[in-house]
Amino acid sequence: MPSHDDKPSGAFLSRLKTGLSKTRELLLMNVEAIARGIGPVDEHVLTELEEALILSDAGADLAREYVVALRGKWRRGELPDIDALRKELRRMIAATLAPRMVPMSVAPPYPFVVLVVGVNGVGKTTTIGKIAHQLREEGHPVLLAAGDTFRAAAIGQLRVWAERVGADFIHHKEGSDSSAVVFDALRAAKARGSHAVLIDTAGRLHTKAHLMEEMRKVVRVIGREVQGAPQEVLLVLDATNGRNAIAQAKTFREFTGVTGIVLTKLDGTAKGGVILSVTKETDVPIRFIGVGESVDDLRPFDAASFASALF
Ligand SMILES: Nc1nc2c(ncn2[C@@H]2O[C@H](COP(=O)(O)OP(=O)(O)O)[C@@H](O)[C@H]2O)c(=O)[nH]1
Ligand SMILES: [Mg+2]
CATH class of the missing domain: 3.40.50.300 (P-loop containing nucleotide triphosphate hydrolases)
Known part of the structure; x- marks a missing residue:
């Protein structure tokens, strides 16, 4: 079905954020540096992140997969700070989810x-x-x-x-x-x-x-x-x-x-x-x-x- 929000509006995103706030809080609470939003990436942040992802039920395998990829990038100097880490993590999560993003489309023949x-x-x-x-x-x-x-x-x-x-x-x-x-x-x-x-x-x-x-x-x-x-x-x-x-x-x-x-x-x-x-x-x-x-x-x-x- 065509959605109301083909391009997610600000209002939609803020509603989604409210809806997901418990999960976001869990992730942020457990990864102090990400919650603060500033500072360098280090091994401690990566370990905290892996644990937080597991706590959110993302699955141990996937949490590990993300953190191994992030660590590789960090070591190559591609993640200079927390902001870069956050963006990369978002990108990875979206890439994991994207193949499942197929809307239901109510189309003829009806019913x-x-x-x-x-x-x-x-x-x-x-x-x-x-x-x-x-x-x-x-x-x-x-x-x-x-x-x-x-x-x-x-x-x-x-x-x-x-x-x-x-x-x-x-x-x-x-x-x-x-x-x-x-x-x-x-x-x-x-x-x-x-x-x-x-x-x-x-x-x-x-x-x-x-x-x-x-x-x-x-x-x-x-x-x-x-x-x-x-x-x-x-x-x-x-x-x-x-x-x-x-x-x-x-x-x-x-x-x-x-x-x-x-x-x-x-x-x-x-x-x-x-x-x-x-x-x-x-x-x-x-x-x-x-x-x-x-x-x-x-x-x-x-x-x-x-x-x-x-x-
Ligand atoms: N917070 C929240 N409650 C929901 C959501 N979807 C359904 N519910 C509530 O879950 C309860 C059970 O829903 P119902 O539709 O009767 O479940 P059913 O037995 O599968 O038909 C109701 O109190 C709904 O209001 C949701 O996305 N968020
Ligand atoms: Mg029912």
Whole structure:
């Protein structure tokens, strides 16, 4: 989808910075010289930096890789001061993230079907509401499907979003078969000319085999109703889950053919470096990042802005 911020504006960057402030504070707190922003680079700074990156969940291998590269440059006289170090680190982080920066693009043939998956509480329903809001702002007719039939409250939560953003809403009663909801939603979308169908799902992992089987069934139903769909299977990961998010990515990947990742709650954690681990350990684009609970706090992922907001 075309973003609101093709060129990150000052306002966008400052909001992103606020969202990532816990991670930035952790990094700066641990690397005193970088926090001060002046002075020479030395071995002590490089060691502190490696530790801070590991603490932020960037992954030990990547932290080492960065610091080895930085040390090489420093020894060759290419990093005269902290400012140069900071710029180089930003450049490296952006380069690591850049291959995963592929926006989700809602395009014909319509309906463009987005299945949203992930474990309980990661932010699936909220993310659907935020994406629906963006699509509505761009003028797309949108339909939300209440595929999480596990609790009545889950259906109600999605209904509130649908009303708020002006999207159509299809649901069945609590406890019904989510494939049947999806079937009805797609029929309705075709009849009404919806451009996008966003499908919410339940994410209770306590019966993993059952959940994954249900997902497969939903994917089959979608494929039968709309040729080439689902065009997007979005896996929502909660950044506060740290390394556990990587394990979730692997499980869902195997069963549902994930095509994009949304990393939420980056504002709630000092472990924002986890985005680097996700990038290193999966090969799926990061479509959006969530940096807060408000409707505007979901952003298309931009590698350079992310790196600047961090360091
Ligand atoms: N701080 C913060 N909270 C979020 C973000 N995304 C979702 N949440 C909150 O996380 C909680 C669970 O979200 P929900 O969408 O119900 O998760 P679901 O179970 O996966 O559908 C809610 O309180 C959301 O407001 C985010 O990016 N930042
Ligand atoms: Mg939900």
